[in-house]
Amino acid sequence: MPTPAAVLPDEVSTDTLLLHVLDVSLTGIQLLRPVYAAEEQTPVDFAFVYTNPAGLRISRVTEPLRGTLLENFPHTHAAGVLAYYQRAFAADEPLAYEVNYQADGLDNYLRFQARRSGEHLLVSFTDTSDQPRSAVEESLRLRQATEQAALAEAERQRALLYRVFEQAPAMICILQGPEHVFEFVNPPYQALVGERLLVGKPIAQAMPELAGQPIFALLDRVYRTGEIFHAHEMLVQLDHANDGRPHLEQRYYNFIYKARYSAAGQVDGILVFAYEVTPQVQARAQVQDLNEELAALNEELRATNEEYLRANTELAHTQQQLRQLNQELEQRVQERTQEAQTARLLAEVQKQRLEQLFLQAPAAICILDGPALVYELVNPAYQQLFPGRTLRDLPLLEALPELRDQPVWHTLQQVYRTGQTHLELGIHIPVARTEGGALEDFYFNYIQQARFNEQGQVDGAVVFAFDVTEQVRARQQVQDLNEELAALNEELTVTNEELHESNTRLTRTNVDLDTFVYTASHDLKAPITNIESILLALRDTLPAPVLEDAMVAHLLDLLGKTVARFQFTIGQLTDITRLQLAHTGPLEPVELARVVADVRLDLAPLLQAASTQLTVDVAPALVVSFSPANLRSVIYNLLSNAVKYRGPNRPNVVQVRATQEPGRVVLTVQDNGLGMTQVQQRQLFGLFQRLHTHVEGTGVGLYITKRLIENAGGTIAVQSQPEQGTTFTVTFPA
Numbered sequence: 001m002p003t004p005a006a007v008l009p010d011e012v013s014t015d016t017l018l019l020h021v022l023d024v025s026l027t028g029i030q031l032l033r034p035v036y037a038a039e040e041q042t043p044v045d046f047a048f049v050y051t052n053p054a055g056l057r058i059s060r061v062t063e064p065l066r067g068t069l070l071e072n073f074p075h076t077h078a079a080g081v082l083a084y085y086q087r088a089f090a091a092d093e094p095l096a097y098e099v100n101y102q103a104d105g106l107d108n109y110l111r112f113q114a115r116r117s118g119e120h121l122l123v124s125f126t127d128t129s130d131q132p133r134s135a136v137e138e139s140l141r142l143r144q145a146t147e148q149a150a151l152a153e154a155e156r157q158r159a160l161l162y163r164v165f166e167q168a169p170a171m172i173c174i175l176q177g178p179e180h181v182f183e184f185v186n187p188p189y190q191a192l193v194g195e196r197l198l199v200g201k202p203i204a205q206a207m208p209e210l211a212g213q214p215i216f217a218l219l220d221r222v223y224r225t226g227e228i229f230h231a232h233e234m235l236v237q238l239d240h241a242n243d244g245r246p247h248l249e250q251r252y253y254n255f256i257y258k259a260r261y262s263a264a265g266q267v268d269g270i271l272v273f274a275y276e277v278t279p280q281v282q283a284r285a286q287v288q289d290l291n292e293e294l295a296a297l298n299e300e301l302r303a304t305n306e307e308y309l310r311a312n313t314e315l316a317h318t319q320q321q322l323r324q325l326n327q328e329l330e331q332r333v334q335e336r337t338q339e340a341q342t343a344r345l346l347a348e349v350q351k352q353r354l355e356q357l358f359l360q361a362p363a364a365i366c367i368l369d370g371p372a373l374v375y376e377l378v379n380p381a382y383q384q385l386f387p388g389r390t391l392r393d394l395p396l397l398e399a400l401p402e403l404r405d406q407p408v409w410h411t412l413q414q415v416y417r418t419g420q421t422h423l424e425l426g427i428h429i430p431v432a433r434t435e436g437g438a439l440e441d442f443y444f445n446y447i448q449q450a451r452f453n454e455q456g457q458v459d460g461a462v463v464f465a466f467d468v469t470e471q472v473r474a475r476q477q478v479q480d481l482n483e484e485l486a487a488l489n490e491e492l493t494v495t496n497e498e499l500h501e502s503n504t505r506l507t508r509t510n511v512d513l514d515t516f517v518y519t520a521s522h523d524l525k526a527p528i529t530n531i532e533s534i535l536l537a538l539r540d541t542l543p544a545p546v547l548e549d550a551m552v553a554h555l556l557d558l559l560g561k562t563v564a565r566f567q568f569t570i571g572q573l574t575d576i577t578r579l580q581l582a583h584t585g586p587l588e589p590v591e592l593a594r595v596v597a598d599v600r601l602d603l604a605p606l607l608q609a610a611s612t613q614l615t616v617d618v619a620p621a622l623v624v625s626f627s628p629a630n631l632r633s634v635i636y637n638l639l640s641n642a643v644k645y646r647g648p649n650r651p652n653v654v655q656v657r658a659t660q661e662p663g664r665v666v667l668t669v670q671d672n673g674l675g676m677t678q679v680q681q682r683q684l685f686g687l688f689q690r691l692h693t694h695v696e697g698t699g700v701g702l703y704i705t706k707r708l709i710e711n712a713g714g715t716i717a718v719q720s721q722p723e724q725g726t727t728f729t730v731t732f733p734a
Helices: 014-024 053-058 081-090 135-167 187-193 215-225 278-301 306-339 349-360 380-384 407-418 469-541 544-548 550-581 592-602 604-609 628-644 678-683 701-711
Strands: 028-035 045-051 095-101 108-117 120-127 171-176 181-185 229-236 251-261 267-276 364-369 374-378 422-431 440-452 458-467 588-591 613-617 623-626 653-661 664-671 715-721 725-733
Touching: 028 053, 045 081, 053 120, 081 095, 081 108, 081 120, 135 440, 171 187, 171 251, 215 229, 215 251, 215 267, 229 306, 251 278, 251 306, 251 349, 267 349, 278 306, 278 469, 306 380, 306 469, 364 380, 407 422, 407 440, 407 458, 440 469, 469 550, 544 550, 588 592, 588 628, 592 604, 592 613, 592 628, 592 653, 604 628, 623 628, 623 725, 628 653, 628 664, 628 701, 628 725, 678 715, 701 715
Parallel strands: 613 653
Antiparallel strands: 028 045, 028 120, 095 108, 108 120, 171 181, 171 267, 229 251, 251 267, 364 374, 364 458, 422 440, 440 458, 588 623, 653 664, 664 725, 715 725
16 A cells, blocks of 8 residues: 655645755756647647756756756657657657767766656756766766767768769759659759759659650669769750740760668669760761761752762861760770779778769769879879879979969969859860870860868869860861861952952042041031130220120120130041041950049039939949940949930939949930930931030930940940930940
8 A cells, every 4th residue: 555645734835845856856847838830639749848956057047947858858750859849749658768868068877767747848857977887877878979070970971972062063963762752962963953842752653754765764774773974965854944934945864873882781862973975976966967068068069060979078077076086985985984893992881982983984083182282193094094093192383393384283273362262164175194204285175163171172183084185186177177168258258349449449438438537527626716815815905894785795705605616626626527537546454433433533523413323333343345435434424414315394313323234334325305206316426416405515425425335345225205304324345
């Protein structure tokens, strides 16, 4: 029979006694409230309601616990404590649990007793940190410490592997299990389908458009047999834009499927290493099309010219050589791909997979360490370029001193200094294949990429190189064929000589007209200057009463304005003549923002007088290729017109913007002024065209502006609505 409990005297308060018991207890006591996720019946976490002093001491905290169990002690999930709490809350009786907890700042062997109390969970727990540990506890702690260290090392190796994969320029992914679930994809692989979610999904679900293509069957075969699969220029069609288009784009890839093995030696996944070769395939198709066109042309000329027949025969022979060369090149690529096979190491599993990837890659890959760029790792394809030369553990310039003054060395230094990736296509690099041998001409496509340590600092460089010497030489042969075709076409240019002579006569006529305008404007300067001098002499010599006469003052003022307009018009004619005689000023890189700021400063009195609200959005880094003086003239003309032709019934608002686009910079000047009709817009850039007579001008400013822009290879366009405003759009060569 159970021992009957002693009865407390009536004067003892049970509430006070309970608080005192919790305060003096050497056992940790906690009261927790379950936390549920949406539409879940089982708690996903527990929130702290109360913890007694002993519980705070065991938990190594001094302040009352707030928040949830996982927020304060994340390791409770891995240690099984959270699952134990969930079981205890679901049971109708107390449950016990013991664990050696070595995380979250704790190193205790804990014993728990917990049961549900209404809508709360009551937990009692003790630790043995201040007591001698048994041999079993010590053995358990040692085993757990060893396991944690092994897990940490494995995770570090995994993070290193993934970091290298993330920085690799090739497309890399890891597929897990027989369903080929995406476990990892690097940025180049993810870029194939944009923002489409891949990780965590089977490839058949993530890329359903691959159905009917060979990919799924190949993956199943590699997973089933463990055999490596090499694909050369295989057609793979994906919905790259994720818009569900019925006709998918045709792209070609070289890739490797390599089985991944578990610790038990069983296939548990597939490594994929791929890169796109669509440009090479299309280039070869273009070469084939060119060959067919040349054959057709030679067939047409055979009946009239035996010389062309011989040329046709030579061309056919050259085509045969080119096809044979392409076949040999493809065979070499396959041979080099087969040579870059698996090389298993006896080190950790993650390091083994990484080195296998480097050794099996069809590209020549090396890893350079430190500012001296010391060869840390060289794969067989890279070493094969230099048979008999020692590379490993030597600085780059000590191993290959002939690279010192070549661009490849300078770009490597720049990559290490800036961390920015550098790409070269078909670059010429003379190197000696053997020690002390003669320099040989090679051509490479290569990528130089910075390697970053765990602190995000550059500590080395990774180089991916592809030997394209044969392709470059083949391209040179095609160029020779094109030159032969150009020689044949040169005979056709004889018929154009008469047109050329006509154009020459027309050009001479234009030059004569330009010379006449220039001479006329020059000859008018002297008489206008004399009239201006006479006007100044009249102002100085006429008596004061005469100058004060209203009619005389009006006439003198009218004469002065007329002289000024003559001088302005002559200056414009001189500018027009210079435009005709000189195609454009010297082009040089000009900072667009600085020129806009200078013109804004020059127009400050005009902007202030018109109360103009001017907004400028031009990035300081924007640079255009233009004559500095001509660029200032263009911006001055457009900005001053936006102020002069403002609307009289509303505040003047002018906006200047510039954006960078591929190969060009686009400048817009927008106002809310008088605006123009469609007819006026067609007349706008004509010589001596004045569309608004209430503003002083000669009608040549926009004509000169258009000529300056077009002479420099740019364009200018206008959009306008009457009483709404005008927008000028100018494109400059970048």
